[in-house]
Amino acid sequence: MNKSSIGFLIFILSFQGLRGQDSVLTFQQAKERLINKNFYLLAAHYEIDQADAQVIQAKLWYNPTVYLNQGFSNTLPQDYKYYKNQYEVQINQAISIAGKHTNSVKLAKINLEINKHQFSDVMRSLLYDLGNNYNNLATLEAKEKLYTEVLNSYQRLIAASKKELEVGAISVTEDLRIKSEYIAVKSQALDNANQKEQYLSQMRTLLQYPKDTLIQVAQKIPLFNNSFLLDSLIERALVARPDLRVSKLYQEYQQQNLKLQRSLAVPDLSIGYDYDLGGNYTTNYNGLLLQMPLPLFNRNQGNIKETKYNILQAGLQKDYLKITVTNQVIAAFNQYKKNAEGLSNYTDEYLNSLSQLNRNTNTYFQKRDISLLEFIDYQRIYISTNIQLIELRQQFLNSVNNLNFSVGETVIDY
Numbered sequence: 001m002n003k004s005s006i007g008f009l010i011f012i013l014s015f016q017g018l019r020g021q022d023s024v025l026t027f028q029q030a031k032e033r034l035i036n037k038n039f040y041l042l043a044a045h046y047e048i049d050q051a052d053a054q055v056i057q058a059k060l061w062y063n064p065t066v067y068l069n070q071g072f073s074n075t076l077p078q079d080y081k082y083y084k085n086q087y088e089v090q091i092n093q094a095i096s097i098a099g100k101h102t103n104s105v106k107l108a109k110i111n112l113e114i115n116k117h118q119f120s121d122v123m124r125s126l127l128y129d130l131g132n133n134y135n136n137l138a139t140l141e142a143k144e145k146l147y148t149e150v151l152n153s154y155q156r157l158i159a160a161s162k163k164e165l166e167v168g169a170i171s172v173t174e175d176l177r178i179k180s181e182y183i184a185v186k187s188q189a190l191d192n193a194n195q196k197e198q199y200l201s202q203m204r205t206l207l208q209y210p211k212d213t214l215i216q217v218a219q220k221i222p223l224f225n226n227s228f229l230l231d232s233l234i235e236r237a238l239v240a241r242p243d244l245r246v247s248k249l250y251q252e253y254q255q256q257n258l259k260l261q262r263s264l265a266v267p268d269l270s271i272g273y274d275y276d277l278g279g280n281y282t283t284n285y286n287g288l289l290l291q292m293p294l295p296l297f298n299r300n301q302g303n304i305k306e307t308k309y310n311i312l313q314a315g316l317q318k319d320y321l322k323i324t325v326t327n328q329v330i331a332a333f334n335q336y337k338k339n340a341e342g343l344s345n346y347t348d349e350y351l352n353s354l355s356q357l358n359r360n361t362n363t364y365f366q367k368r369d370i371s372l373l374e375f376i377d378y379q380r381i382y383i384s385t386n387i388q389l390i391e392l393r394q395q396f397l398n399s400v401n402n403l404n405f406s407v408g409e410t411v412i413d414y
Helices: 027-037 039-059 100-167 172-207 230-240 242-264 301-343 348-366 372-407
Strands: 022-025 065-070 087-095 214-217 269-277 284-291
Touching: 022 027, 027 039, 027 100, 027 172, 039 100, 087 284, 100 172, 100 214, 100 242, 100 348, 100 372, 172 214, 172 372, 230 242, 230 301, 230 372, 242 301, 301 372, 348 372
Parallel strands: 022 214
Antiparallel strands: 065 087, 087 269, 269 284
């Protein structure tokens, strides 16, 4: 297809509702609404807020501990000590050593970055679903327009045939054959309308439209870009893909987790101050407290070993995902080129000739220059050829959508 014929293609999608206001959506407007209105995407964003709260929590220090021991009774002679004047106060502060606090904060920050890229990946997947739904909906509407055109032609022909049948100009068999073809096309149109309702339902769900909203979708087909280089697209994907970024960050997360687990093998140190009035060898006792568990049995050996295996596993998963991303981009790029080549067969000259032939066919049959079988054959050719073109356009747009999805960013905007 030449550049003028690829150009812009407008499909109008509409359905009846209870409200009197139309919502005309370009694909750009649909993407903007998805980002601002989709419940699943909004809910996924809270995971970033939760991870940010975990960073705040990781930065906090232990609370100090206060201990009070107030004398309750004294069995010794009253002239020794009065029990109400005996009490002990301790203030203890646990301090993490060996870098536990620092490692915990770094781990929480990496987890925050992971959640940000996971959110981007959720958005990428939703935009991919939106693109496919949008393209499929436009395709069904284009078929609906074609079926309406053909059915109107058959209706005019049936009305004319009724008069001819009354005067004996055509046979009952020919009249039934025309009506049978009309019913067959109408059945195809009904099946198309049912599929359209399914995609309308999915579109309302994705974009959070009320059930009574009237929707009109405007769509265009971008020009084929022959300047893309496969190696360049692969490099872009390896940098831009959020799922690959998550995989790399997860490996960093496990490496940082290993540092944390090693630091956890060293127990926390507790430092405190002790004041004792009348309960020690001196009336006013002041003391320094130091407390630490002895790491004789539990040195966090199991968690350290598990984390080492997690690092090895994360590395393999990252390498596998890099191969997967590369192959996905290759497949999407090849599909994009092949669909563009298939679409190029439908030149303006060919499509104009097909439309002119369809108009002439109706005139020729009414003048009886062609037979009924020839007329029906021409109609079927007209329908099948246009449906092939509509579906090729859909496949081309889906391949554009898939290429954007595979690379992880918009390389073709439409």
